[in-house]
Amino acid sequence: MSAPDNAALYRALYLIRRFEETVLEEFASGVFYGTTHTYIGEEADAVGVLSHIRDGDVVFSNHRCHGHFIAYGGDLRALFAELMGKAGGVSGGRGGSQHIHWKDFYSNGILGSTTPAAAGAALAEKLKGTGALTVCFIGDGTLGEGVLYESLNMAALWGAPVLYVVENNRIAQTTPIELALAGSIPARFEAFGIPARELDTSDVLEILPVAGDLIAEMRADPGPRALILHTCRFGPHSKGDDTRPAELVEKMRAERDPLTIHAARLKKTERTAIEDEVNAEVTAAFAAAKAEPMPEPMN
Amino acid sequence: MPTVLDSLNDGLHRAFAEDERVLLLGEDILDPYGGAFKVPRGLATRYPDRVFTSPVSEAGLAGVAGGLALRGLKPVVEIMFGDFLMLAADQILNSLTKFGWMYGGPLDVPLVIRTPMGGRRGYGPTHSQTIEKHFLGVPGLAVLAPAALGDPGALLADAILRDPGPVLFVENKLLYLEPVRGAAHLPEFELEAHTLPGDYAPAYSLRIAGAPPPTLTLASYGYAAELARRAALQLAYEHEVFAEVLVPTRISFPGNAFFDDLLIPALRQTGRLLAVEEGTRPLGWAAEVLARAAEALGPQLRAAGRVAAADTPIPASTPMERAALPQIEDIVAAAVKMMRL
């Protein structure tokens, strides 16, 4: 597979950013209802990893799933519509923000619950001989869930080709990692004999090759792997519930914005053209979703 | 006569032979041990690539099965003791039964979790319980329970091969060594198997052969249904009370025609309902059966009652365990009392 060029990567990052900004901006207008967890600041993880997946590869995502879904190729209108509770949403309005499934992509809002499902899906594809891999995104807070360790054990025992991607934004809702995590993250995987790679970057060009190597390795030698991505959450956990000092978030934004980092590689005109195009695409998707009908109550 | 254990073992073998997508996962299921209660005996020898003996990880196992099922395979998970189901409860409640619905559905999740349940073997408070009531109200979960009637193995094979899933398949431990009885083995009864509309899980009715029309309906499932059947004999021969026994093999509620097609019409005739189960009394299967009967029949329901386990943990010591769990004499006594109403 040929690597996406810088323009395509910027487009992918910016698409997620604008979708999520629109969600936060429009929540106040009442068009959305329920909950949301935006991916702002973490876009390079999803784009860097999911640029390598092929048709038929399986993705399991969590509560913070919009960025994963969009990087997977999911439809913006359908995701907006789901957040609005519309019949035409990804899940017909049943799932809401955290529960979406399209093609081989599945998300669930129960932290850690996807980790055995991902091992099972990977095992299924291996038994069927399809060659498909499974990617499972979890956060640092989810390292506290016991079922994860059952899953790692079984994935390792049975050689399930699943890539666990830990997105460590150093916070779980409001709890900083220092209060929730003892010991080392890579050692958790290594204890099960699962090779783990670790990156502390928001640069998509640093994540892309490492994820690519891991995935190529898994295709040649099926079995579980882990990729630990130290990242930054710029937005609130959900909406307006950021308990961190504003200066801290400002500093992260200044130093670790995946869009700023990658934009520097494009000519200004090129970048503006991409942004204009994406802005129009997001605006159109939002308007289309907004115009759709609500579902019949008993559907 | 084959036992329920033989029949279930045969059902698993039939399902494995019929569809190569069927897999088995569980603890200690390899031969020669063949599982703590021997239900999967022989499968690992015959199908070594399709039987996964697992670490002691009930939640993980249920979750792995979910992933296998989502991707088109048909896993069967053995949970060694029903008491351990609670470790898998989150997966059942928030993943396995949600996948098929919450994404806009329908999406098949063809998997069966089977588990031995129940007491009377002195295993004590954490290895003797009947806890399926906690799963009966979970939308999207089919809960099946074979009795020592008909073809338990066929029920299991159908659940594995035909159900879009997920299914919880509850096997009472004392049933395992019971012979599977058909009409030929039950000369004192008229046994009828009922196929319910749209359901592969049958229900059974037993009436005392040659007796006048029944004046009492006993509803029960699993091994408790076997006790109810024996109680019905005593009631007929010692008390001249003629009861019919109705036994569903689907014990979850939504889409279960047992109530509308079998139980309610029967109650219109007898007006008396005694529901019998091995689980603790409050908020169980029997409670829901009674509520449904009361809603459907109103004053036509002259008397309704339950025989169930005491609302305490289950003691290990034999006399204490006996006292905590429903016995044939408890059913007889409750029935006789009810006949005075």
Ligand SMILES: Cc1ncc(C[n+]2csc(CCOP(=O)(O)OP(=O)(O)O)c2C)c(N)n1
């Ligand atoms: C089993 C479970 N427990 C608690 C929650 C509530 N909850 C939602 S997100 C969250 C924090 C998750 O932190 P992390 O895994 O680090 O992911 P992040 O939000 O940082 O992306 C919590 C506690 C949940 N959804 N599921």
Ligand SMILES: [Mg+2]
């Ligand atoms: Mg986090």
